[in-house]
Amino acid sequence: MGTRLGELVERLGGQLVGDPNLEVIGIAPLTDAGASHISFLSNSKFRSQAGQSQAAAMIVSAADDAIVAEQFQGARIVVKNPYVYFARAAQYFESLTAIVPPAGIHPSAVVHESARVDASAHIGPQVTVEAGAVVGARAVIDAGCYIGREAVVGADTHFFANVTFHARCRIGQRGIIHSGAVIGTDGFGFANEGGVYIKIPQVGCVVIGDDVDIGANTTIDRGALADTIIEDGVKLDNQIQIGHNCHIGAHTAMAGCVGVAGSAKIGKYCTFGGAAMVLGHLTIADHVHVSSGSMVSRSILEAGQYTGFYPLAKNSEWEKSAAIVRNLSAMRDKIRALEKTIKTITNQDES
Amino acid sequence: MGTRLGELVERLGGQLVGDPNLEVIGIAPLTDAGASHISFLSNSKFRSQAGQSQAAAMIVSAADDAIVAEQFQGARIVVKNPYVYFARAAQYFESLTAIVPPAGIHPSAVVHESARVDASAHIGPQVTVEAGAVVGARAVIDAGCYIGREAVVGADTHFFANVTFHARCRIGQRGIIHSGAVIGTDGFGFANEGGVYIKIPQVGCVVIGDDVDIGANTTIDRGALADTIIEDGVKLDNQIQIGHNCHIGAHTAMAGCVGVAGSAKIGKYCTFGGAAMVLGHLTIADHVHVSSGSMVSRSILEAGQYTGFYPLAKNSEWEKSAAIVRNLSAMRDKIRALEKTIKTITNQDES
Amino acid sequence: MGTRLGELVERLGGQLVGDPNLEVIGIAPLTDAGASHISFLSNSKFRSQAGQSQAAAMIVSAADDAIVAEQFQGARIVVKNPYVYFARAAQYFESLTAIVPPAGIHPSAVVHESARVDASAHIGPQVTVEAGAVVGARAVIDAGCYIGREAVVGADTHFFANVTFHARCRIGQRGIIHSGAVIGTDGFGFANEGGVYIKIPQVGCVVIGDDVDIGANTTIDRGALADTIIEDGVKLDNQIQIGHNCHIGAHTAMAGCVGVAGSAKIGKYCTFGGAAMVLGHLTIADHVHVSSGSMVSRSILEAGQYTGFYPLAKNSEWEKSAAIVRNLSAMRDKIRALEKTIKTITNQDES
Known part of the structure; x- marks a missing residue:
């Protein structure tokens, strides 16, 4: 179930210093790795741990290689970015043991006759797929998911169990939606008449690009008149709330419990720490980084790191x-x- | 699929200045509207946009009408509150194209023989309805929902896919519960004996009035001994947590990610911005407005706007x-x- | 459906002052209790309410007994900790009327042939149990739950409707997981290559001890390389997010909406108020108490109460x-x- 170091380097690149026929079965942290693991040094301050690691092989940067080589007995794979290489190597090891769910529709699933499910897609038990929905090639829809009327799921996208994906919403290729996430619920839109709220129908939808990950129990509202947009490569952690008509730029990442109120326009390559909050109708520039627990109450038009939480102290x-x-x-x-x-x-x- | 302006005004009121036979198919914002749309001016500061809008007709207030009339070429519907009129018009347009799910129980649903489901109600695929539950006339229970033992769902109430509604809880008429919401889970009640928690059974339930909307993945705990009460017209956005024994007054609205700890008593006509938090056992008067991200740590006995979050700055x-x-x-x-x-x-x- | 006071004291201890043959049917608060209820005085400041209560019997501490005896006409059960006794008595009353779901697998459930479900366990409607999963004796898995491949559910553990419990995760005995909770979703782990995120496979799992309660819509991520650990007796309220590789010590309790970022190590017997947040990789000592709404941005190595939120004021x-x-x-x-x-x-x- 493992691989040879030579095979790994052939696939992922990097310069191997050591025996290409050495077999390894997986990746482990510096201090846990044993003789059948590879490990990685992604931060120079752990050099001494790397030197003493029992790993069979070490992923290192060129800058750290000379010093690691003095102490570490095993093989080395010298790469540009050890952490990125670790991620790719871990993906490769996972692919060796991953159980690919079979193509086809489980007999307990309810798929409307007008839905178009690619023959290579997997529809798990207890799933519901409504009229006119489209599920692309090799998509995996795990147990208990709901796909609404005319919704579109791109090729190679994976819905974990119990995802709710509402009518007319679309997600591109290679996406992941984790369990309990709800995409395309009505936005929170009301007109107030003498204290009583009158519901404004939410007739937009949610349009999600390629390579987007959405965490467990995260919710994304459909647009009121226009659409809510999540661009390519966005990564959303668990329990995030995105209001209606938001626009999240490509490759922006948000940690758990973040909230973004309606109609906020967030740039590309931003990061939001856990439980950060963004008020509605604000504009956030590209490359803005908001610290955890910070309330963004005004637009941020300049890249940089922003913070606003009360410092902790003894009570x-x-x-x-x-x-x-x-x-x-x-x-x-x-x-x-x-x-x-x-x-x-x-x-x-x-x- | 559209309507004549005359038909609209006949249904919703307002004074039409223009051709009653003009056909429109929907509503769009000022800058997006085309010759088959109506648009609306709900804020005087956008008057100039209204003047240049390509909409077939414009919903305006009497106060703005004279100025809009000077520039805007299309028809006008003069009303008291353009935003409320917009909401009602949007509801009307939606009703023209809405797909009403068929009455009856989907064959994949599991409905206990002692449950009473009105013949006009819709029970979708993969639903479970437990013993003694009641589902009212024209109620719509979408795929994957769970309705617990002896729970009651009022007429014309709509559960979107994957709602969990626990035993003995009740919701009135014309309510909406969005996907992933969990109503009537146990409250967080424990007695502590030498550091170890002893569970206190939560034997109350959740009682929800008429015209209540509950957002996706929102949770409302059942009462410990008495009930948790949500009065008529309350609007809760996504990812809200309401603790056991809370009482939320009529027509109060809460934005996403709000948390209310147990036994808080909140008045009528209040609003809570996103991620506001209310500690347990507090009393909040009617007409209190809490800003987003604010921690309410003491009772508020006087109406008004309250705020408490650390201002954002460059890090x-x-x-x-x-x-x-x-x-x-x-x-x-x-x-x-x-x-x-x-x-x-x-x-x-x-x- | 009730019990005699003598029967109660025989089961739960305490010194009865009054008629052991008196029948009671349940527990009620001091002011609501009637002639067929028992009530309890857990805080001396409510002594006068206790004196005037219409309850048939009162649970009191030895310290309060003399004063209560002067005014209260009913029977008394004198105990060490009235609140703990109340919890146990409430559990006993609940057990008298609780409906135990039948052993066996509902015909609509999809249970893989290689899963091992104890014959005394209950598997409800629309449930999915994947290959190799284990469900222990008397476990109750309510409607719509998902149990992943090779996951393990201990004896007497109860999953309420619509829980998602992913592959290889484990929970011990007498646990409760409430509806909508998602256990074992991928942690939020990415390597960044020139602005683009590369997913790091999350190959650890979640290991949960005995007597753990997990609230509705709470999410716990699986570990990246090692496991996420929740020790015995931990109590988590609703809408909590626990990141990958966290370790939560025994008998720690967290109120609703708490967030804990990845790799945080939290001690035993801690408490976290609602919406408290803990950054990643921090260490929190035993017996640390964090106030609601507080951001923990550094390790806390000394027991005590810690707070950090902006005080509320008129806007x-x-x-x-x-x-x-x-x-x-x-x-x-x-x-x-x-x-x-x-x-x-x-x-x-x-x-």
């Missing part, structure tokens, strides 16, 4: 600082009074 | 301000020392 | 204080300038 200390925060304007007034008094004194001195 | 600036926040009591002490010194100086001067 | 006051927070370094500079000026003045005075 007793927090109580003191919070009490002062509540009265900061009183403190400012005191300082102004002091400045005035001192000015008077100084003027008297000068007089 | 380097946040680091400076956060370091000072951590040491605000030191700053206060410095100011006090300054005041004392100055008092001494001033007294000396006066002496 | 107009918050705007003032937030503006000053943004400019705290300017305020600090002013104070320094004042100190310098005063020093000069004082020195002049002394000179």
Whole structure:
């Protein structure tokens, strides 16, 4: 179930220093790896751990190779970016043991006669596929998923168990949607008439590009009049909420529990730390990085790192600082009074 | 698939200035609307956009009508509240094309023989309805939903795919529950005995009024001894958590990711911005508005707008301000020392 | 459907002062209890309510008993910890009316022939159990659940409807997983190559101990290389996100909407208030208590209570204080300038 180092390098590149016929069965961290594993050094500060690792082979950068070579006894694969190489090698090892679900529709699934499911796709048990939906080549739809009317699932896309994908929404190729995610639910749109809310029908949909990953229990609302757009390569972690009419630029990543209110327009190559929140109708430029737990309450038009959360303290200390925060304007007034008094004194001195 | 302007005004009211026989097929925003759309001006600051819109007809307020009439070439429907009228018109257009699911129980659904499902209700594929449950007239229960023992679903209420609605919970008429929502799960109640938690059975249920909307993946816990209550007209967005024994007053709305801890009593006509949090056992008066990202840690007995989140800044600036926040009591002490010194100086001067 | 007081005390302990043949049918709060209920006094400050309660019997501590006895007419059960006794009594009352689902597999469930389901377990409608999975004695798997390949569910564990439990994950005995929870989804692991994310396969799993409760729509990611660990007795409320490779110590409890980023190591007997957030790779000691809404951005190595959220205020006051927070370094500079000026003045005075 493993591979030879020579085979690995042939597939993934890199310069092998060591025996190409050495067999390895998987990847392990520096301290856990044994004689049948390869490991990787992605951060120079762990060089000494790498030196002492029991791994059969080590993925290293050219910059670290000389020093690792002095201490490490095993083979080395010298690469440009060890962490990226690790990811690709891990994908390769996984492919060796992955169980590919069989093509075809499980007898317990309910697939409407007008749906077009590619013959190479897998539709698992208890799935429902509504009228006019399209499921592409080699797509895998695991148990309990729901695919709404005229929704489109691209080739090689994988829905884990219990995904809900509503009518007319579309996802491209090589996507992953994790369990419990809900795509294309109605946006939160109401008109208020004397205190009572009147529902605004949400007639847009959600359009998702290629290579997009969506985490477990994440929700993405369909657009009100236009569509909600998720561009290529976006990665969303679990329990994220994306409001209606949002536009998320390509290759932006969001960690768990992030919330984005409706009609926010977020650039490409951004990152959002866990539980960051973005208010509605804001614009976020490309390459903006928002720290965890930060509330974005205004547009950010310049790339950079932004933060806004209250620093943690022992509760007793927090109580003191919070009490002062509540009265900061009183403190400012005191300082102004002091400045005035001192000015008077100084003027008297000068007089 | 469209309607005549005359037909629209006959149904929804408003004063038509233009040809009642003009056909329109839907609603679009000011800048997107074409010759077969109507559009609407809900905010006077977009008057100039309205003037240049290509829409066949424009919904306007009496206040804006004169100015719009000068520039806009199409028909006008003059109404009291254009946004509310837009909502109703959009509902009407949607009703023209909506696919009403057929009455009856899908053969793949599992409905207990003692459940009472109205003959006009729709029970979709892969649904489970437990013993003694009741599903009212014209209710729509989409694929994969679960309705627990003795639960009650009112007339014209719609559960989207994969809703979980637990035993003995009740929802009134014209409600909507979106996919992935879980109603009536056990509240988080434990007694602690020497560090170990002993579960307190949660024997209340969740009672939901009429015209309530509940968002995707929102969770509402059943009461411990009494019930959790959601009054008429409440609108909950996605990913909201409502703890056991909460009481949410009529026509209160909460945006995505809000959390309300157990036994909070929230008034009528309140609004909560996204990711606002309310601690347990608090009381919130009617007409309270809590800003996004704000932590409500004490009862609010007076109507108004309340806020509490750390302002966002460039990370380097946040680091400076956060370091000072951590040491605000030191700053206060410095100011006090300054005041004392100055008092001494001033007294000396006066002496 | 009730019990005699004598029977209750025989099962649960406590000293009964009153008629052992008195029949009671359930537990109710002090003010709601009637002549067929027992009630409980778990906090001395409600003594006067206890005195006036109409309950048939009162659970009291030895410390409160003398005073309650003066006013309360009913029977008393004197115990060490009234709240714990209440929990156990409530469990007993619930057991009297609980409907135990029948052993066996519902005909609509899809259970792979290689799965091992104990003959005493219940597999509900529309469930899927994949190849090699194991379901223990008396386990209850409600409608619509998914149990992945080679996953293991311990004896007496209960999955409510629509739980997703992925391949190779394990949960011990007497656990509860509530509806919509997703256990063992891929962790959020990517290597970044020139802005594009390369997925790192997540080959660990989730290992959950005994007596663990997991709330509705909570998500726990599987480990990247090693496993995510949830120790015995952990209690997680709804909508919690636990990242890959986390380790949660025994008897730690987290309220709703908490987020824990990857590789955090959290001690035993900790508590986390609602919506608290923990960054990745941190270490939290045993007996740490984090307040609701607090962002834990550094390791906490000492037991105690920790807090960090911005205090709530009327919006107009918050705007003032937030503006000053943004400019705290300017305020600090002013104070320094004042100190310098005063020093000069004082020195002049002394000179």
